[in-house]
Amino acid sequence: MPRPEAMPGSTITLDFRLSLTDGTEAFDTGDEPLTCTLGDGTLLPGLELALYGLRPGEEQTLTLTPEQAWGERRQELIKEMPRSNFPADSELEAGQILAFRLPDGEETMGTVLAVEDDRVLVDFNHPLSGQEVVFQAKMLEVDNSALPDDD
Known part of the structure; x- marks a missing residue:
């Protein structure tokens, strides 16, 4: 049976790290992986897009522009x-x-x-607004049991 892939509505568990392009760490899940449902607002849309299609055990690293992350400083x-x-x-x-x-x-x-x-x-700007952010994620679990069947 193929491993499930992350898609809108999937409940996922992942480890992730956010850093600036110079390597300064902004956030790391560390020993406490995050569990959430894609599309529930827990993660920014730009972060969620980076996770779609990932299966348990797979990793993704990409750099998000300010617009994809917390926006420009206002x-x-x-x-x-x-x-x-x-x-x-x-x-x-x-x-x-x-x-x-x-x-x-x-x-x-x-x-x-x-x-x-x-x-x-x-x-009152988010501390990461106006910054490019490097998002490194490792998918640990993907649960699609709550999604409607395609048949």
Whole structure:
């Protein structure tokens, strides 16, 4: 019986690593492989496309453009905020990544770019936006049992 291949709707388990083109590691599943269903939004569409057709044991490495990954950096996502929006006793410094609550109750992350006496500059772009990303994946399992039969 042939090994199943990954396709939209497959439940997959894989090890993967994301790095910048200079080799700087951005993410690695390490000892905890990721299990998800292709198309459920867990992975970016560009990452999912790289997995279609892979069978257990197969590996794929490719470089994604910013558009295929987290998009270009957007200047409008860099916001100047009053220092008074942050707790008075918080030790803010450039490079810190903080959680922010949005008006709809959702949470997002922002990177502090600069701190002055009365204002803080925060970048709400994804840290990998504007970057080419190297995606290395090893497919461990593919389960197509939940997919409709083709007959």
